[in-house]
Amino acid sequence: MTAPTKIPTVTTRSSRRSTAPWVVIGIALASLALWNLGAAQTTAAEAAATLALVPNASGLVRDGAILYDHNCSACHGDTGQGLAEAKTSFPEDKRNCTSCHRPSNPAQMDHLAMNWRFAFDVGVAPAVIGDGALSAFGTGTALFGYIRLTMPRPWPDSLTSDEYLRITTFLAAANGADAVRVRTVDDLSHVEIRETVP
Ligand code: HEC
Numbered sequence: 001m002t003a004p005t006k007i008p009t010v011t012t013r014s015s016r017r018s019t020a021p022w023v024v025i026g027i028a029l030a031s032l033a034l035w036n037l038g039a040a041q042t043t044a045a046e047a048a049a050t051l052a053l054v055p056n057a058s059g060l061v062r063d064g065a066i067l068y069d070h071n072c073s074a075c076h077g078d079t080g081q082g083l084a085e086a087k088t089s090f091p092e093d094k095r096n097c098t099s100c101h102r103p104s105n106p107a108q109m110d111h112l113a114m115n116w117r118f119a120f121d122v123g124v125a126p127a128v129i130g131d132g133a134l135s136a137f138g139t140g141t142a143l144f145g146y147i148r149l150t151m152p153r154p155w156p157d158s159l160t161s162d163e164y165l166r167i168t169t170f171l172a173a174a175n176g177a178d179a180v181r182v183r184t185v186d187d188l189s190h191v192e193i194r195e196t197v198p
């Protein structure tokens with residue numbers, strides 16, 4: 001990378017001209033990765049950082065970690081620390097979310113209403129795992145109800161009840177609650193979230 005005389009000028013111009021297609025392709029890839037409803041789900045290897053929060057987990061907790069990674073980590077982070085952590089998974093030039101996700105936009109928008117430079121308000125996703133996280137929720141039932149009613153932005157209630165059950169069970173377990181015996185949505189009423197916060 002020596003002799004940077006006249007070449008940089010040319011490079012800068014042509015790369016500026018080709019910005020738009022790359023942004024579009026980048027978003028298409030990100031959308032596929034995040035919202036591939038069906039076909040290629042997030043793999044356990046891709047969800048490694050999330051699964052590490054619940055070592056030796058099986059069943060609902062393990063499934064929930066992978067579903068969380070797929071549907072929630074884009075805003076709440078791979079280990080649930082919130083938007084600041086989530087941003088580190090984006091390319092550097094896309095971390096200024098509000099350049100496209102304007103705070104004055106609605107929180108819920110359908111695909112047709114969005115284009116490559118205009119999208120729903122992502123908001124500021126709080127931490128959902130760790131000391132003090134989820135302190136507003138007493139039981140797994142309350143947490144399940146909230147998540148299904150509001151998450152994931154921008155399409156709440158877009159997952160199945162079974163998927164919400166698994167994600168809720170994972171979040172409870174990752175926050176130290178005893179969720180090993182959870183099998184159904186009804187079982188979530190026995191899961192104490194608040195008591196687990198040290
Ligand atoms: C597009 C960004 C985005 C995505 C994706 C998203 N969230 Fe959120 N989440 C937020 C924002 C912003 C808030 C803050 C409250 C609000 O504005 O609705 C929030 C709040 C929460 C809260 C409440 C935390 C508290 O203590 O008040 C929980 C729990 C939660 N989200 C879980 C989830 C789960 C589970 C998923 C995946 C199914 C998910 N979120 C996907 C943006 C997101």
Ligand code: HEC
Nearest residue numbers: 030031034074087090094095096097100111114115116119
């Ligand atoms: C260059 C513009 C741009 C930037 C910057 C950007 N986004 Fe997006 N984002 C979009 C568009 C457009 C969509 C809608 C795609 C669609 O219709 O599904 C989108 C969709 C999303 C979705 C919904 C899931 C999906 O992939 O469709 C999430 C979650 C999201 N963005 C989070 C973020 C976060 C968090 C940041 C900042 C770290 C960010 N985005 C930065 C343009 C952007």
